[in-house]
Amino acid sequence: MPDNGEFDTDVLIVGTGPTGATAALVLATMGVRTHMVSLWNWLAHTPRAHITNQRTNEVFRDLGLSDEIAREASPWEVMGDTLFTTSLAGQELVRMRTWGTGDARKGDYVKASPCGMVDIIQPKLEPILLKNAAQRGACFTFNTEYLSHTQDENGVTVFLRERVNGREYQMRAKYLVGADGARSLIADQIGLPIEGQMARAGTAYITFNADLTRFVAHRPSILNWIVTPDAAFGEIGMGLLRAVKPWTQWIAGWGFDMSKGEPDLSEPFVRQQIATMIGDPTVDIEILNSSIWYVNQAYATQYSKGRVFCGGDAVHRHPPSSGLGMNTCVQDGYNLAWKLAYVLKGYAGEGLLDSYSDERAPIGKQIVLRANQSRLDYAPLNDCFRVKGTPNPVAAGIARFRDPGPDGVAARDAVRTALELKDTEFNAQGVEMNQRYASGAVITDPNVGEEEFDKDSTLFVQPTTRPGAKIPHAWLVGRDGLKKSTLDVTGHGKFTVLTGLSGEAWARAAEAMPLPFLRTVVIGSPDAQDLYCDWQRVREIDEGGVLLVRPDGHIAWRVHSPVEDAHTAGELLRKALAAILNNPTVEELALPASADVFEPPLSDTPPPQFA
Template sequence: MVTTDVVVVGSGPAGASMALALARLGVDHIVVTRYETLAAEPRAHITNQRTMEVLRDLGVAEQVEALATPQDLIGTTTFCESLAGEELGRVRSWGTDPRSRAAHRLASPAGICDMPQSLMEPILVQGAQAAGSRIRFSTEYLSHAVDDDGVTVTVRDRLRGDEYEIRAKYLYGADGGRSRVAENAGLPMRGEMGVAGSLNIVFRADLSPWVAHRPSVLYWVLQPGSDIGGIGMGVVRMVRPWNEWLTIWGYDVADGPPDLSEEFTTGLVRQLVGVEDLEVEIVGSSAWTVNHMAAEHYGSGRVFCGGDAVHRHPPSNGLGSNTSIQDSFNLAWKLAYVLRGWADPSLLDTYSAERAPIGRQVVDRANRSIGETGRIFDALGLSDTTDAAVMRENMARRREPGAEKQRRALREAIAFKAYEFDAHGVELNQRYVSSAVAADTVAADPLATVEDPELSYVATTTPGARVPHVWLAGRDGDVSTIDLAGHGRFTLFTGPGGTVWPSTEWLRVIVVGPGQDLEDPYGDWARLLEAEGIGDAGGVLVRPDHHVAARFATVPDDPAEVFAALTGEQ
């Protein structure tokens, strides 16, 4: 029988990032995937700041940035009747609005980029293999059995045809939106699958004549039938600038998907681009459904799930792979600490307590974004999109003198899509509440005072929040507090009065102040701590996943007791 510590099922963003994280933490594991290769379709693509921070910790951010489309080329989200046709308006997206850009730069050492899943997965998997992952392709998960000492996972080698067992201490199911691991584990789900139908068509064509003046990753197309199914409108999405693309178009899920013949797919592409004789090479096509479902718990005993297995939603807001990678980053260090004997197994219960509320928020936000597209139709007076002549007439009316009311309504409807394309708070305001986060009496969480926590990020050392990004000055140059934290260890940021804290195998103590290895020349860190009631001898204890575990106005009597309480050790 094959033995290991952790079996990971799936090699998508959740499974591949878990493999990479476990490998870098020195945890023995095996990844099994039923597929022969990694993802061929681009599928997920927007990679937000929080995920880029995780990838920096995992050592692959530079590789991602080298292949990704940079932030400046993805943010002019455009609404139009076709790419070559009339434009209805634009919204600056993904942190490219000047005000939003400033907020993004203040919030993180990392930026946003567009990285198709077909390019992201190889980087994660190759990084994992280089660090020690054992990855078995064409190996299908069949079932598992849990006992007091571990998990026995039954798999089938799809090339040889035989079945065999893998014995592990823990199982992680990252096997997608129809997860057999989640089903076999009996994870409770809430919501609905198949609420709408959608089509993806990947194609190659030179569209630079219609996009060079307004570079973006997304062009939203309002045409007859564009409000049926799908994700709110038709979409022409850039995969690689500016000759590889993907269209998204809806269908009535009750009728089933249309025949995706080359004639149909080529015709639809030309229709959305608005050029009848466009030279098109169809690369591939597929039908899928919009889902609105999330697991109420992410684990059962020794079995855990992450990614699409536990949060199933449309691609709106670009949160799918981001949330999946962050799921794995949350759980990986906890598995490592339990396996090393540094933490009680009860620490693993905090994974579900912390990530399930985030998953539910993401599922609800993504589906709500689809509905908010209806404001654009309403502004144009379109109760349906069955009559092309009426659509053109209503859209043309906005050009007329005296149509200020319609123009204003359209402007406001398009601007409102910032909740989908620039929801900075959704990405960074995550709060964890669990036994791995200490109760706090130092200061109130400022999130309660933010006017719109979905749009605006607030930096705070509140336990459960991600540690704020501040540039500190080191001997080799400036370094972010985000990059100083993590890497498999707890990190304590303290001042010159907190030097009594001992560094250990699990804890790195960083003293910030004049004459120390790290200084705060701009005073940003000092101002933040002072505003939140943390004194010179106090500190901020940050977990390996960059989230604040506890903060102290002064040094606690026994730092070891603090760690024991957070990890369940007695």
């Protein structure tokens, strides 16, 4: 799509949160002109999202951000257990192993990915994304209000206002991305269909400073649930002390009855609530800010209209239960951006962009339903600590829980079952990693039926090379003897033809059509040795078969067996690329015969630039 000078930028992104900043980072890394605008003076200033799962860390690894993320995040081991206690200083009722840190699950997490989990708050994450996007060429403007847009067959005209002086102006872009949050004006203006319910319940959040090291350092925990008869906690029935900066900055959270209007956030009440939750009135507390938020259960069934695309909270709105929000936002931006880049560079037809909604809308619905179900799943746990019909149900429940009699035995037996149910929130590796895409950018394997999961797909990862799935992680060894993941030799903005030593015809065919976005990886070659036989265990195809892996790491196409010659392989490969990219003239994109063929990065730390 040539630039005739009519456009101020290729892609204009409204919103600098995880979705917008990730999309800008990918686009800038791929050499696409990108401009971000934000209504606000700076980035997130409250520690909203924080749990960062393995799949999102894989995205950051692909973008070369792993080291920066690790420096700013609380490490995996600090996330630790989740506590249920009468107060932080008081009687502990039960403790749960969470975020894959327990003995029973840690191996599953280590086996599934080269990346672990971390806890990084949004005010630390967003500057990393924005800084890197800017360093790679993205532009951004703060204090800028999005007003409206019009679109035509060639582009989008976006109307903006400078908040500092009120000046209104317009920018012309080829595409518009609405990453403008849960009250998205863009999603509303293009009429995206939203299903579900907003404001199902209300929660108060108080950010405060207090050194609580002596209560938690011996049992590291990001989340501490408080069950006490001395405070009112609304619908969930428990209060939350969440570590923001272990162990000196915290959020205290509790529900409130929306039918009675706004909650009491006066300083005396808030201080009393926090002191009760800590369990030690002598602790010095510095209140930083108070806010309320509402539990939503709403999702869009379509993410775009014409040249306008929405992502993040604009299209999926839900509580923080299960820690899926920020992760899904990042992955929205990652999915959309490479497709925009390929269309803008002329590699793909505009039909490729239809796959964004087809792939991400089902994921958005899934996480909205999962997060709300996780909230409901606290009910059985609450019942273990309550005796209904008594003057003080919580006090009676706590006493019963410690009773050696038959009622106490029954309550303690019930709590084990209730905690196992909460695994679907706190150890739900399958929800986070088992995403399967079905769209025009994926060619279904005709040799297999519908996928069946060997274990609970909510809890456990099932690695597979089925088209639509993410390429499984397996450790390879380079010629330098260092380990690298299959994720490291794929991605980085390019399609990958991945085969084995006996798949020579596939490799020769790919190398004979040196497309600017195509690389070849031969597992078993000196640069990608399968010394552990890890890849052999998960590849699900013959060594001489082939996988075509997309820039986002998802498998677009596979053939189980070798083919006779490079000509046959080339015909099959060209046909697959043309279908996936919605570009029947894909062969015309080949580089001149004298041009260098791109070699994939083979070091442990992928380079940040893959333009």
